[in-house]
Amino acid sequence: MKPSLPAQPNHIAILRLSALGDICNLVPTVRALQRQWPQARITWIIGKAEHSLLAGMTGVEFVVYDKSTGLAGMRALWRELSDTRFDVLLHMQQAIRASVLSLGLKAGVRIGYDKARAKDFQHWFTQVQLAPRQSPHVLESFMDFARRLGVEDDRLEWQLPVPPQAYEEARRISAEKPYLVINPCSNPRLRNFRNWSAEGYASVIEHVWVQHGLVSVLTGGGSAGEKAMGARIEALCQPESVINGIGATSLKGLLALIEGARAAIAPDTGPAHMANALGTPTLGLYATTNPQRAAPYLWRDFAVNAYPEAVRTYLHKDISEVSWGQRVRHQDAMNLIKADTVIAKLDALLAHTEYRNASTRSSSVKGMSDES
Template sequence: MNQSEIKSIAIMRTSALGDIIWTLPMLNRIRKAMPNTKIYYITSNTFAPLLEGIEDVELIKIDKPKKLKDYFKLQRIFEPYHFDILLCAQANFRINFIYPFIKAKKKIGFDSKRGRDLQKFFIDESIPFKKEHSVEAFLGFSDQLGIVSSEIEFNLPIQKVTVGNLPLGDYVVIHPKASSLQRTWSTKRYIEVTNLIKEKYDIPIVLTGIPSDKDICHEIENESNAHIINLCGKTSLNELKNVFLSAKLVIAPDSGPAHMAAALNTPVVGLYTAVPPEYTGPYGQIHNCINAYPKALEHYFHKTIEDVPWRFRIKEDDMMDLITVNEVFEKLSSILNK
C-alpha cells in the first residue's frame, strides 16, 4: 500500500508511561510525512492525559481488559472504526487478543524476537529485528511505512499549570522508585545524595512518585538535612511534566518518569543495573546514566556483555547497591556545574 493510499492509521499502545513516550518520535514522523492521513492513538484511560493536546491526533481511550466480557465491550468501542493501517506497537497476551476486534486492512507488529506472546498470529507483517534503543525500535514502524528521516522529535504536549509548593528558583528532582524494588536504589543512598546536594549547592530537592511510593519519599524527607519538597502522590501526569520541565536535573532509576524528563530535554541521571541504558535509558542522555550493568554481569555471573543474549535482564535483589553515592554525585555535579 502506497503512502498516498493510506487515509487512516491507528497506533496501539496502552502502557506503560515510558513506552508510550518512546512511541512519540514515530508518531511525529508519521504526522509530518503524511499530513493528509487521519491518525488515531489507541491508549488506556490511565495514560491518555499524557497524549492530550497532540495536534491532529484523535485519542481512542480504553480500559485494559481483565475478563472475557471486557473484550466484547472493546468490540463495541471499535465497531465504528475501519483503519487502513494498524500499528500493533504492544505485544502481550491481553493486548494481542484485542487486535482481532480492530478492523484494519493491514496490521503491522514486531519481529519474532520482540513480538511476545504469539503476536505473529495477530498481524499481517512485522518490522525487522535490530539491536537498538526502544525509541529506534518503535521508529521501525514508521520505517515500515517508507518514512525516512533523521529527526527525533518527542514534542510531548504540555499544558502550563502552577504546581503547589514548587520552588520558584533552581531545584533538583529525585524520583526514587522504579516499578520494582529490585531496580530501586536504596533509600539510605538517596538520603546521602540529598545531604551532599545541600552541602555543596544548597538548592531545594523535589521528590516525586505515585501514591504507593510515599513510604520511601517520607523517609527521605524525614531523614535528609536538605530542603525537601515532597510531591509524591500529589501530581497528575500534566503537573509532573511541569515539575520536570523547570528542574535543573532529575535523578531516577529505570522508570517512566525518567523518560518523561528526557523527552522534555531536562538532564536525567539514570540509575541502571538490570539492563544496559543503551537499550532502555533516557534517550539522548545515555552519557548521563550510571551504568552498573557490566559490573553486575561480572559480579553475579562472571560474564561480560558479549557473553549474554541481547537485552539479558539481571534480577538480583541487591544489584542496585553496585551504584555508589560518589558516582551519582559526581555525575549530577558535572551537570549542575555547567
C-alpha cells in the same frame, strides 16, 4: 500472500497501551508520521493512565482501553470501532492481551516486530514485520515502525501538552525555588528490583544542596511503598534540602514540575523518559536493566551503568552472553550503584548543561507552550 503497505495511508492505528516510559518513547514516531502524512488520521489505542499523560496531544484521536475491564472492556472497544477500518495497524505492544485486543480491529495490514524482537508470539498476529535490527534502544524500535512505512524524516520531536493548571501544581510544590527532581521509585511490581537506596539518594540530596544550592523535590505516585521511601529519604536529610512531593501531583503536574527542574534523577521508570521528552537533563540509574536499551535516550551518556557488573555478579555471565532485553532480577543488584558514582555523573551533567536555558532545551518545550 502478504498485503502491501499503503503508499499514503489515510487512517493509521497505533496499538500501544502502556507503560508511561514507553509511551514517551513512542511520541517521536507519531510526530514523524504526522510530518510525513499531515492529512492522515491517527488513532492511538492507549491505556487509561497513559492517556492522562498525553491528553491534548495535537493530531491524535485517542481510544482508551482500561485493562482492568478485561474481556468486557475489549468487547466495548471493538463495538466502538466496529465501523472503522484502518489502512494500517501498528501493533506496538508485545503482550498477549494486546494481541487478542488487535483481533477485533479492522485493518488492511498489520505491522509488528520482527521475530527476534517479538514477545508473546506477537508475530503470529501481524502480516508484515519490521526489518531486523541488532541491539536497538526502545525509542529506535518504535521509530522502525515509521521507517517500515517509508518515513525518512525521523528527527526527534515530542511537543507534550501541559495545561496551565499543571504549572500551578508545580509552582505550589517547588515553592519556586531552584530545584532538582528525584523520582526514587519505579512502578511497584513483582520482582521489579529497580529502586536504589534511601541512603544513596540522601547523599545526592546533601551534595546538590551544599555544592549547587538546589533543593531536591521528591516525586512519585501515591503507593504505600513510594510514600515509605519518601519518608525514609526525608528522615536522612536536612529539612531545608528536600521537598516531599510524592503522591502530590497529577501526571500533567509532574510534567510541569520536571520541565522546570535543573535536572532529574530516576531509576528505570516512566518519569525518566518524561524528563527526556521535555529536554530536562536526566540522570538514569541502571543495574537491573540495560541502559543501552532503556536509558533516557538523549542522556544515555550520563546514565549510571552498573548493569554489566550486575550481570557478572548475579547471572555469572559476561554482558555479551545475555540477550539484549535480559533483566537482572535480584534484590541487591541496585546496591552496586555507589553514591560517589552518581554524584560524579550528576556534577558532569550539571556542568555540561550549565549554560542552557528554556529557549534552547528542545523543540518539545516550545511545543508545550504553544499547546498549553
